[in-house]
Amino acid sequence: MKTKQIYLRFLNLIHALEGEAHTPAMDLDAKKLLEVIAVRHEQEKPLTVTEAMALNTIASPATIHRKLDQLRELGMIDTVFEGKNRRTKYLVPTQASLDYFESIGKAMQAALA
Template identity: 35%
Template sequence: MATNKPLSYLRFLNLIDALGRMNPGKKLDGIEENLLDKIVNCAHTKESILVGDLIALSELGSQATLHGRLKNLSAMGYIKMVANADGRKKEVVPTKLALKRYEEISKCLEKAIKAA
């Protein structure tokens, strides 16, 4: 007997794909998505995260790769880097554009669940 759970997930994937096609210039690769997930999650839990913390995530790639991806996220308008209290380290924070992206993803998830 089949359940609707796999269908809900497939609906969610289709909605996310449609969302990506609506914003073709802002396509993120897997590493960028993982970094942005981490940054937004830290902002949501009111934890600060520094550039150094992010480029130390060796499971996502080399330091050079991660630094490049952070530069890409900044250039696309998803994050900004601000000096912390002592000015020597940079804290990474999501922009309104990034938060809007997660709101849209949440709406896709809600639609997929309601359709089940």
């Protein structure tokens, strides 16, 4: 199968997933932000709220703030403190977001099959 066909098949599967009731409704900025949060968490370098606000390649700080609120309301991220430091909030994916990424991973596997 050609690379283009694999990618288009993957996109088709992703769009099918987005139509399912258990898939959260997120716009592209929120998805990008969630991906950054999840990758940094996976690397054991959790993103702080301050660092997230500086992600100007995704959106403006005001938009990032709204997207963080949206992701929290959807149950996709949570904020935690580390140790005794109560000034720095870290962004972490929730089980709901891990389940979301699991379904995306399965779509990727299906596209390659």
